[in-house]
Amino acid sequence: MSKAKIVIHAEKCCGCRICELICSLTHTGVFNLSKARIRVCIQRTPSNKKISPFLIDVPVVCEECNPAPCMEICPVEAFSRDPQTDAVLIDEDECTGCGLCIEECPEGILRLDLDRNIAIKCDLCSGSPECVKYCPTSALDFKI
Helix, strand or coil: CCCCEEEECHHHCCCCCHHHHHHHHHHHCCCCHHHCCCEEEECCCCCCCCCCHHHCEEEECCCCCCCCHHHHHCCCCCEEECCCCCCEEECCCCCCCCCHHHHHCCCCCCEEECCCCEEECCCHHHHCCHHHHHCCCCCEEEEC
């Protein structure tokens, strides 16, 4: 089993949010930032003087923790690992939308799809992440 991961090069991010849009389109068929499994955290007015001006737009994606707190806390065992990428996956048919995994996520990247009442997170697009393919500045890289 190989541990695949999306590597962030935040200094290259221009804040276009194409990664979020292509992610939502890939997973839900619509352009909707709230449905994206990747986020661009935008810090337009950094309060900390130590923040580099090149880190105003910072993509954030699941770190695929091991052990994964989201997996450990899920009361219905809706989480598993992809045997090819080692990505943490959510079984949408099993997820009850309780939100415990969202509270437990150390990166704060899991979110609740309010339309379907299920937790959502990056699944690495089965080893071929669309966000990486469409990033115009190469701020995202896929490593296996």
